Amino acid sequence: MSNLDLAKVLVELLGGKNNVTKTANCMTRLRVTCRDSALVNTEEIKKTEGVLGLVVEGNNFQIVLGPGKVKKVTDICIEELGLPRNIGDSGWEANKEQIKNAQKPSKIKDFMKLISEIFVPIIPAIIAAGLFNGFGSLLSQLIADSVVSGNFFVMLQLILSLLGSAFLGYFAIYTGIRAAEVFGATPAFGGIIGGVSIGSNIVEISKMIGLYNEAVPLESVLTTGKGGIIGVILGVWILSVVEKNIRKRVPDVLDLIVTPFTSLLISGIIFIFIIMPIAGFASDGLVSVLTLIINSANPVIRIISGFLLAALFLPMVLLGLHHGLIPIYAVQLEQMGGVSLFPVLSMGGAGQVGAAIAIYFLAKKAGNNRMKAVIAGALPAGFLGVGEPLIYGVTLPMGKPFITAGIGAGFGGAYIMLTQVMANAWGPSGLVAIPLMQGASGMMNFLIGLIIAYIGGFVVTKLLIKDSDLA
DSSP states (O other), X not given: OOHHHHHHHHHHHTTOGGGEEEEEEOSSEEEEXXXXXXXXXXXXXXXXXXXXXXXXXXXXXXXXXOXXXXXXXXXXXXXXXXXXXXXXXXXXXXXXXXXXXXXXXXXXXXXXXXXXXXXXXXXHHHHHHHHHHHHHHHHHHHHHTTSSOSHHHHHXXXXXXXXXXXXXXXXXXXXXXXXXXXXXXXHHHHHHHHHHHTOXXXXXXXXXXXXXXXXXXXXXXXXXXXXXXXXHHHHHHHHHHXXXXXXXXXXXHHHHXXXXXXXXXXXXXXXXXXXXXXXXXXXXXXXXXXXXXXXXXXXXXXXXXXXXXXXXXXXXXXXXXGGGGHHHHHHHHHXXXXXXXXXXXXXXHHHHHHHHHHHHHHHHHHTOHHHHHHHHHHHHHHHTTOOHHHIIIIIHHHSHHHHHHHHHHHHHHHHHXXXXXXXXXXXXXXXXXXXXXXXXXXXXXXXXXXXXXXXXXXXXXXXXOOGGGGO
């Protein structure tokens, strides 16, 4: 089935064009919001060729199509079939309403969905920047070790580093723009708030009011980058409140001049003198806790924490709590120069792969052809870091394998944490994440961790799952 044919079938099964109010995509899922969920044929969607899974929450439908394919199908749905695009300034309110209408509303899930709304659209750029920086760093090391030489490789290294820093160097600005779209503020204003956080004048302001630590600049109450991404999100939320209130009160003829100037002045002052120090204190505390647990000098602590984090990650995904990790990734990247949480949590998907392979052999022995077909179709995506088909099609419906997969993942997580693998960015897990790791040793250890998690998930599942569990 072509992507166009798949898009047409999905639109029909979603109740038609007029039943869809919002269309967007993340890395693996086509996300739509429907007016009447009763018109959506969920069973036929699950059976449709090319669909790897379906997640339903109220009127929100997430159709798992896999990386690459999902973007193409989404573009066809919007540009050729006329489904409404997800507009940033209404996305957050619509999402909030969906959660209220869900069977089990939760403020925590509401917050995590909000974080997802902000970061999901820019994850492809994060991945690309991480890959550019990873390859650039690797090439720089090869040049320094005289493995390669010449102007060509020097130029290539410079270009790769330039492309990587073009995003990650201004991550705060991109986050500000996207947060403004979600909160309903003017996107360019959000970019300004993000730019303020990394502006050099922050240091001079801090010195004037005695908040700058000359001896240890990074320990200053206020300095460039203080508060990081967490601060930018809070600052843009303040901006959205201020801008909306000012716009309501300013005459139309003065709106173009008065609203931007006044909104940015008020929210900028609040951001610099209140939000940045407070968010900075929170970020510093978070990094300190992570350093004690994740980057501990005691290998036993690292092994235990790595095991538990990897083992518990997939339950967090099911609860929607994993989106809340993105600001933590960003804080680590800003303050530690790399992300240590992402590599260890990536082992969760690898444990699923190992468990699924064990179940495949059990299904083969029991003559369960349906289960064999499901696993055979989902495994390639699992190796590439797309875990939804295995989770929703295999391990979670069976129950026990979901637990054994987590246990197996824990062994991989323990190894990753023991060897202190760091990533340049975050994105899809699995084999495709190898280039995101820092240095050749980091890439190698990440691969070894995946293999350990594969084996761990396979062995634990093989030992604890019986033939009767397949029924």
